[in-house]
Amino acid sequence: MTRRLCIGLLLAVLANAGCGGEGPTAADGKARLWVTRDRGAIVLVDLEVPAGQSLLRALKSKAKVSTRYGGGFVQSIDGIEGSARRHEDWFWFVNGLAGDRSASSYRLRDGDVAWWDYRDWSRDAETLEVVAGAFPEPFLHGYAGRTRPAAVRYAPGLAVEASRVARVLGSDDVAARGSPVDADANVFEFVDEAPHLTAVLRQPGSGPSGAVRFSFSGSVVRLLDGDFSQRFESP
Template sequence: MKRKEWLTIAMVCVFLLAAAVGLYQYREAQTNERPLPQGQTSVTPQPDKQPEQPIAHLWITRDFGASTLLDEQVPIGQAETVSDLLQDTVDEVETSYNGSFVQSIMGIGSTGSGEQKQDWFYYVNGKAAEVAATEYTVKAGDVVWWDYHSWKYAINTPAQIGAYPHPFVDAAAEAAQTAVVMASPGYEALARQTAAWLTAHKAGQVKQIAWNDEELQAAHPLILVGDSKALANSAFLRSLWEQKQQLGLFAELTADGIRTFDQYGKPRKVWTSGGTGTLLATIHPATRQPLWIVSGTDRQGVENAAALLRTDEAEQWPLQPYFSVVLNQQQKIQLPIVDKEVQQ
């Protein structure tokens, strides 16, 4: 064999040997931990990002929202009920009837009897729940609100404005219902704006219509817009004022203005000055759908009240913790009107 051929064979052998050694060293480096040269850092593989745990918003207040005791975002587990959420978050909770009735939260317990009785009531997304707290399963984004107040006037308070844009977002998402904004004559443009604001909050389909007595009885979330004098002429609304104790209404629209009540149902003041608005929440007595009323003593008052629904993402709960509200000269006044000594 020629010398040139021997050289070629030798070089191939050296190359194969070097490759084998390199492969062996690479495998050793993968299986054994070795100190890294100074100035170098190891890169640890990052695990897949876990999905964020769903949360609910837990509010605890007293005297129709007059005093806030707790306001927290709370993680929720699978099949967690309102009762579980409360007891997982607050240490001092006392219950009865196998946990279905909450007697005491944070040392504040049921007292009195009859009209003097005070108890804890709970709401989800701006509506009173119709089942026990042990039966209501909390969903991501829910607003769970416990409030401690008197039975004397409002034994039933079926709705509140504090969790806005709930309950209209829920009605659209859960039942694919079209919310209706109904305007008394002259307020059609403001009603269209209100419908647009609701739509911006992902409230599903929202339509604006002229005043229609038949639509007042249809089963859909409803917002009524108009001044107090016009709305006071509605036979439907007059029937609501007759049931205001059962419907948790703390104001009544009259031809003279807006008559407000305290937590015991006692009339406190009739607002007649221009620019005074009100935003009220209840449940339609027949359809059980959300029913809100946007009104005022005059056009400016109605516009002021409607503007409370025009919010941006920075104001997540712009109406927290109001059950209802009167707006006078840009000052929000809580309804029902609660005596200061009661809040102590």
């Protein structure tokens, strides 16, 4: 077998990863599938799916999907079709982190939140790298099976609230704002500002493998009750 043929076969296998072969089993666990429109403003699908399968396969099991570019990228979901002319398209996140590969190549893991959103990308196609609406992800399950340590920092008077969130995140690194934070850690920061929940990469451009920084001000009860769930921006 020639080297060129070997490479061609390898690429074919990678392109179809998760689309064929054996299906997921109970041992793979469960993931969550969200399909929304307009930056999470309209929820179309909110269901549990088996982990152990590709993101694309999971989507196809719950919605009518058409694809492009060899089948790895989604063109339409349930008749809602992307349009370069209108600057509207489907984008996916896992645990709030923007995908870095085709949907057929990402294998869902137990606990993942798989999120498809249809939106106008004209202002943020290159800059929207992480969204906060999957909280407490990506603190709990990370991306592609890689998790990071979590650090919680708080403004004066917010230590109790910070400790409560730290327990949810499984973090014992809780300290006042300004305290050193490990360069590899995800950060959740309590601030005394107008109510909000936002998320950015600590190093812009680092992709879904990079550490995140969340900023929060408001009711911890609302946060933990899921009031910010499935939204790009704070409600």
